[in-house]
Amino acid sequence: xxxxxxxxxxxxxxxxxxxxxxxxxxxxxxxxxxxxxxxxxxxxxxxxxxxxxxxxxxxxxxxxxxxxxxxxxxxxxxxxxxxxxxxxxxxxxxxxxxxxxxxxxxxxxxxxxxxxxxxxxxxxxxxxxxxxxxxxxxxxxxxxxxxxxxxxxxxxxxxxxxxxxxxxxxxxxxxxxxxxxxxxxxxxxxxxxxxxxxxxxxxxxxxxxxxxxxxxxxxxxxxxxxxxxxxxxxxxxxxxxxxxxxxxxxxxxxxxxxxxxxxxxxxxxxxxxxxxxxxxxxxxxxxxxxxxxxxxxxxxxxxxxxxxxxxxxxxxxxxxxxxxxxxxxxxxxxxxxxxxxxxxxxxxxxxxxxxxxxxxxxxxxxxxxxxxxxxxxxxxxxxxxxxxxxxxxxxxxxxxxxxxxxxxxxxxxxxxxxxxxxxxxxxxxxxxxxxxxxxxxxxxxxxxxxxxxxxxxxxxxxxxxxxxxxxxxxxxxxxxxxxxxxxxxxxxxxxxxxxxxxxxxxxxxxxxxxxxxxxxxxxxxxxxxxxxxxxxxxxxxxxxxxxxxxxxxxxxxxxxxxxxxxxxxxxxxxxxxxxxxxxxxxxxxxxxxxxxxxxxxxxxxxxxxxxxxxxxxxxxxxxxxxxxxxxxxxxxxxxxxxxxxxxxxxxxxxxxxxxxxxxxxxxxxxxxxxxxxxxxxxxxxxxxxxxxxxxxxxxxxxxxxxxxxxxxxxxxxxxxxxxxxxxxxxxxxxxxxxxxxxxxxxxxxxxxxxxxxxxxxxxxxxxxxxxxxxxxxxxxxxxxxxxxxxxxxxxxxxxxxxxxxxxxxxxxxxxxxxxxxxxxxxxxxxxxxxxxxxxxxxxxxxxxxxxxxxxxxxxxxxx
Numbered sequence: 082x083x084x085x086x087x088x089x090x091x092x093x094x095x096x097x098x099x100x101x102x103x104x105x106x107x108x109x110x111x112x113x114x115x116x117x118x119x120x121x122x123x124x125x126x127x128x129x130x131x132x133x134x135x136x137x138x139x140x141x142x143x144x145x146x147x148x149x150x151x152x153x154x155x156x157x158x159x160x161x162x163x164x165x166x167x168x169x170x171x172x173x174x175x176x177x178x179x180x181x182x183x184x185x186x187x188x189x190x191x192x193x194x195x196x197x198x199x200x201x202x203x204x205x206x207x208x209x210x211x212x213x214x215x216x217x218x219x220x221x222x223x224x225x226x227x228x229x230x231x232x233x234x235x236x237x238x239x240x241x242x243x244x245x246x247x248x249x250x251x252x253x254x255x256x257x258x259x260x261x262x263x264x265x266x267x268x269x270x271x272x273x274x275x276x277x278x279x280x281x282x283x284x285x286x287x288x289x290x291x292x293x294x295x296x297x298x299x300x301x302x303x304x305x306x307x308x309x310x311x312x313x314x315x316x317x318x319x320x321x322x323x324x325x326x327x328x329x330x331x332x333x334x335x336x337x338x339x340x341x342x343x344x345x346x347x348x349x350x351x352x353x354x355x356x357x358x359x360x361x362x363x364x365x366x367x368x369x370x371x372x373x374x375x376x377x378x379x380x381x382x383x384x385x386x387x388x389x390x391x392x393x394x395x396x397x398x399x400x401x402x403x404x405x406x407x408x409x410x411x412x413x414x415x416x417x418x419x420x421x422x423x424x425x426x427x428x429x430x431x432x433x434x435x436x437x438x439x440x441x442x443x444x445x446x447x448x449x450x451x452x453x454x455x456x457x458x459x460x461x462x463x464x465x466x467x468x469x470x471x472x473x474x475x476x477x478x479x480x481x482x483x484x485x486x487x488x489x490x491x492x493x494x495x496x497x498x499x500x501x502x503x504x505x506x507x508x509x510x511x512x513x514x515x516x517x518x519x520x521x522x523x524x525x526x527x528x529x530x531x532x533x534x535x536x537x538x539x540x541x542x543x544x545x546x547x548x549x550x551x552x553x554x555x556x557x558x559x560x561x562x563x564x565x566x567x568x569x570x571x572x573x574x575x576x577x578x579x580x581x582x583x584x585x586x587x588x589x590x591x592x593x594x595x596x597x598x599x600x601x602x603x604x605x606x607x608x609x610x611x612x613x614x615x616x617x618x619x620x621x622x623x624x625x626x627x628x629x630x631x632x633x634x635x636x637x638x639x640x641x642x643x644x645x646x647x648x649x650x651x652x653x654x655x656x657x658x659x660x661x662x663x664x665x666x667x668x669x670x671x672x673x674x675x676x677x678x679x680x681x682x683x684x685x686x687x688x689x690x691x692x693x694x695x696x697x698x699x700x701x702x703x704x705x706x707x708x709x710x711x712x713x714x715x716x717x718x719x720x721x722x723x724x725x726x727x728x729x730x731x732x733x734x735x736x737x738x739x740x741x742x743x744x745x746x747x748x749x750x751x752x753x754x755x756x757x758x759x760x761x762x763x764x765x766x767x768x769x770x771x772x773x774x775x776x777x778x779x780x781x782x783x784x785x786x787x788x789x790x791x792x793x794x795x796x797x798x799x800x801x802x803x804x805x806x807x808x809x810x811x812x813x814x815x816x817x818x819x820x821x822x823x824x825x826x827x828x829x830x831x832x833x834x835x836x837x838x839x840x841x842x843x844x845x846x847x848x849x850x851x852x853x854x855x856x857x858x859x860x861x862x863x864x865x866x867x868x869x870x871x872x873x874x875x876x877x878x879x880x881x882x883x884x885x886x887x888x889x890x891x892x893x894x895x896x897x898x899x900x901x902x903x904x905x906x907x908x909x910x911x912x913x914x915x916x917x918x919x920x921x922x923x924x925x926x927x928x929x930x931x932x933x934x935x936x937x938x939x940x941x942x943x944x
Contacts, residue, residue: 168800168844169181170799171799172338173340174337176871177336177338177871179394179868179869179870180868180871182394182395183394186388186395189388189392193207193210213386213389214399217382217385217386217389218399218402219444221375221399221445222441222444222448223448224382225374225375225378225379225406225410225445226410226444226446226447226451227448228410229374230453231452233454234452234454235356235360236356236360238253239303239307240359240537241254241255242254243303244279244296244300245281246276246277246279247276247277258273258276259273279295279299280293296529300362301526301529303360304521304522305521308517309521310357311357312513312514312611314350314354314357315350315611315612320610321347322347322351322354323609324608324610325607325613325615326351326376326612327373328720329342330376331426331428332723332728332730333376334400334426334429335428335730335731336393336397336428343376343377343379343380343381344377345381347373348374348377348378351373351377355370355374355612359537361525362524362528363611363613364524364621365606365612365613365614365617365618366538366613368408368617369615369616370614371411372403372407372411373407373612374407375406375445379403379406380396380403383399398431398433398437399437401429401430402434402438402442403441404421404422405441406441406445408421408685409441409445412616412688412689413450414685414689415443416439417685418685419438419442420684421678423438423681424680425676425719428869429869463542463689464690465546465690465692466691467548468548468656469657469658470694472650472657475658476697476701478630478634479663479666481630482630482663482702483701483703485623485626485667486673486674486705486709487670487673487705487707487708487710487711488709488710489600489622489671489674490619490671490673490676491709491712493600493718494675494710494718495713497604497607497718498725500604500608501722501725505725513609516610517609517611520605520606527598531594531598533588533625534599538620541621542621542624545625545627545661545668546661546668546690548661548662549660556587558585559582559586559588560580560581562579580636580639589629589632593629596626603622608722615675619671623664623671626667627663627664627666630663631658631662631664632660634663635658638651662692665692666698667702669682669686669702670702670705670706673707674710676718677707678717686699687699731865739859741857741858742857743852743853743854743856743858743875744877746858757781758782758784758787759772759784759796759821760783760786760787761784761793761822761823763786765818765819765821766805766815766818766820766821766839767818768821769801769821773801779798779799780796780797780872782794783796792876793823794846795849801841804839805839812839813837814836816836819836820838822841822842823840823841823845849873850868850873851873851874851875851876852875852876856875
């Protein structure tokens with residue numbers, strides 16, 4: 082934000098500095114924007130790439146917004162043969178102009194369509210252009226699916242390595258090691274001679290206190306090693322690889338630019354460190370970071386296709402589809418992934434993007450299924466098969482789980498944000514490596530004695546979702562044996578409701594302790610400087626609570642089957658209550674309370690488990706959790722982190738409650754200094770450069786003259802600096818005394834010995850969006866949301882008493898989202914605060930006397 086070159090107005094400041102000390106703090110991490118090795122993921126490429134075969138884009142050739150081809154004249158011929166390289170591009174930490182980008186794409190499409198009728202090669206080129214989007218989706222799906230499969234297999238292997246190693250090959254995890262063994266028993270299916278614990282390898286035995294302590298120490302050693310490697314790699318090579326990535330992805334999809342966040346180094350380091358972080362046993366998941374990984378793949382592949390490399394709006398359509406791919410490979414839920422992108426992540430989601438998201442998610446799911454990382458020949462992560470149907474009266478405990486999920490979600494958000502704020506504002510944030518090691522060590526120390534905290538999050542959820550069968554040896558199925566005539570009343574491979582045995586009571590106590598531990602440690606883990614997802618920890622909390630409630634309901638029905646609430650549907654010896662179903666509903670409720678997802682969450686859950694007939698319980702619990710959580714605050718965890726980190730994001734779901742007008746918040750105020758403007762002619766290059774260096778504005782209004790305050794257009798500071806610098810290098814005779822002309826034809830009253838004028842009409846926006854000063858703020862906010870504006874000018878209809886404020890300037894733009902956050906540039910832009918969104922620092926008074934005047938851009942701007 083403190084770009085020195087940008088503030089001083091020098092063109093050199095627009096380039097990346099080579100100084101490695103130029104760092105910016107984002108999301109609590111110290112991030113380096115000075116690296117030039119990464120392909121700028123959300124820029125328009127290098128300056129030389131901004132033109133295609135020497136043709137300027139629509140914003141520079143007059144055929145689109147900001148062009149010079151408006152009514153009343155032909156295009157001005159610029160002395161420069163080509164437009165200045167870099168004009169129309171965006172700086173880091175700035176917002177894109179959605180209107181300009183969409184206009185450029187429409188012009189490009191019209192040109193290709195018109196040429197396709199001229200020759201066969203042009204027709205084939207148009208077909209290739211139309212097919213390129215689907216080809217890109219195919220590549221994104223294949224690459225993301227392959228990476229996700231590798232991450233799943235590697236994480237499973239390293240997680241098992243904390244407990245032992247396979248003698249047949251160290252690259253086998255525990256399950257694969259014992260697959261081919263003929264010496265496994267049904268009661269101890271996870272034990273085979275080929276798999277040795279660390280105590281067996283070092284001490285020769287796995288029994289006794291010494292062996293237990295040795296396994297304990299090795300478990301902690303591997304946990305600390307994995308977490309240390311993860312945080313070191315993130316800090317050294319890709320600081321953007323930390324965290325979930327979804328808050329930043331949402332901000333980027335809204336139009337913000339964060340260079341390097343979706344670059345190749347971020348992809349490589351995030352993929353490696355995600356495996357290490359998950360394997361370390363920290364209370365985090367890989368599902369959120371997989372969305373970031375998929376978006377990195379999409380951004381890198383976009384550079385293979387010209388129309389996506391050069392157009393920021395088109396690239397964000399691809400990133401929206403990539404977000405769907407990330408959820409598809411994370412859960413094996415392609416339809417849920419598309420709905421997740423639509424409901425939770427995307428800012429702009431046209432119908433074409435919906436189709437392509439579906440196709441990309443399909444390809445990714447097929448790729449993951451081909452790799453078969455779970456070893457069960459299934460796509461879903463937690464496949465369940467419940468045999469007993471649910472009863473209508475069970476909606477009450479399902480709603481109770483929804484209430485618990487909403488309360489937990491609201492509590493978690495407040496606690497996690499408070500902890501992250503403390504991390505950012507105290508010395509704790511200066512030692513991320515120490516923090517990660519302390520949390521990892523504490524987690525390993527507490528987790529090992531409890532089998533339910535020792536296992537990975539995905540394995541724990543699978544255990545909790547499990548429905549006890551006749552052949553199940555899980556501790557959660559530790560019921561008392563029943564007489565044969567009663568046990569046979571079960572359906573298929575299921576068992577009737579039975580009284581709990583000592584083994585089940587022990588498991589319930591361990592689950593209760595695991596619930597408290599998970600709730601506490603997840604608060605401090607999410608947001609550390611390692612890749613960390615929130616889906617699996619939230620689902621684990623809900624699944625534990627649901628399983629506890631399900632077992633309680635099962636025992637209540639067994640001992641009190643004659644109660645009126647159980648009569649008629651829960652007879653003695655029947656399989657009435659399914660505790661695994663309660664765990665599934667509880668998982669959905671807690672995840673919904675944290676993220677505030679609804680439709681996409683329900684679809685993800687039934688895709689994740691295969692439990693299609695349990696949609697109604699999932700819907701009831703999800704909606705209840707959202708209502709309860711919204712009572713304490715309408716922000717989900719991702720929106721809360723966006724606000725905490727100060728990202729400029731205008732939340733589409735947020736309602737604007739202020740009853741104010743544009744005139745109430747626009748600036749400058751009465752006591753503020755007057756702002757300067759550019760005139761369409763009469764200013765010299767030296768005067769323009771002096772004006773730019775003395776101000777911090779991101780753009781300037783262009784008027785006819787200082788006396789005639791009639792609006793001509795609006796020019797961006799970046800385009801102005803680049804054009805002047807380029808003209809000095811490539812155009813003969815341009816000096817500080819040269820006239821700067823924004824008209825089609827320069828005035829002829831120049832002396833014979835005067836230097837040639839510099840014509841900059843090609844960079845002038847002749848069609849800026851305007852609102853009147855009496856426009857209600859809710860309408861202004863909707864304009865920014867639905868049009869994706871980068872700036873908007875405020876006008877006053879006719880002569881106004883504002884003229885008595887002694888402010889000679891007329892038009893006032895809002896330039897970028899960053900301006901609103903950093904309070905350095907004068908803008909109306911989408912930001913975290915809706916009031917900030919319209920903090921216009923420049924006054925505009927411009928009556929649109931007639932519709933003809935509006936169309937012909939003769940907006941009379943007066944003060």
